[in-house]
Amino acid sequence: MQVVLRKLGRGSRAVVGRLVxxxxxxxxxxxxxxxGMHEYVTTPVKRVLRLAGREVFYIETVNSRYRLEVRGREVALDGAVGG
Structure with a gap:
């Protein structure tokens, strides 16, 4: 699925690509x-929050917080939401 991942905070750039x-x-x-030759890899995920009714996820990792927006969907993320 095509996504846009943006680190929360000042001066962050968007990462556009395919969520593996x-x-x-x-x-x-x-x-x-x-x-197809390069990847962006985060630190391990601590928490995943989904905005109700939207394809937007807020993800907290060990070191950072991100906003993940789904642009093109191939596989459902419904099982990804966890505490």
Whole structure:
């Protein structure tokens, strides 16, 4: 699925690419760039929050907080929401 991942805070840049797997507590998030050769990898996920009725997730990792927006959907993320 195509996503936009943006770190929360000042001076952050958007990472656009394909989400390799749904974000889950304890796992890293991997975004594959369109060239198919490079990836953006986060630290392990601590928490995933979903805005009701929208394709927007707020993700807290060990070191950072992110906003993940789904642009094109291939696989459901419904099982990703966890405490």
């Amino acid at each position: 797997r749904a974000p889950r507590k304890g796992s890293v998030i991997v975004i594959e760039f369109s060239d």
